[in-house]
């Protein structure tokens with residue numbers, strides 16, 4: 001009986017959880033392509049309006065690295081960065097290379113467009129989804 005109750009609670013909470021991938025598709029995909037080969041991206045650089053999401057995830061992971069042995073700390077900082085960047089994008093905080101920034105300009109702010117939960121969900125998705133997918 002206890003087990004049954006617990007599983008129905010888990011089921012209920014997962015029903016209400018926000019799907020980060022859906023947030024991405026609705027709010028980010030028009031600019032950030034989900035996955036793209038590096039060679040393809042270089043060839044079609046002129047057609048891109050923003051770095052592919054797979055590249056963004058990889059670059060942030062390379063840059064946001066603490067000496068803490070726990071992976072959770074880096075994941076936490078990554079999520080904080082993304083949540084902040086999407087509402088306060090600016091040249092100083094961007095980890096994009098200068099060539100890309102020159103072409104794309106800075107990302108427009110999504111301030112007011114996403115709830116706190118949606119920001120959290122999309123930032124978590126960005127970290128977790130690309131755990132085994134790299135930009136190459």
Ligand code: HEC
Nearest residue numbers: 027028031049050056059085089094095096104105106107
């Ligand atoms: C209107 C186009 C547009 C939309 C929509 C958009 N972005 Fe961006 N984004 C950009 C551009 C252009 C850049 C590269 C310039 C920069 O770093 O600001 C960028 C950069 C970023 C960066 C920083 C990358 C770095 O290397 O520093 C993150 C993180 C990011 N976007 C996340 C998101 C997420 C998450 C969403 C959806 C919730 C989103 N973006 C929606 C255009 C967009």
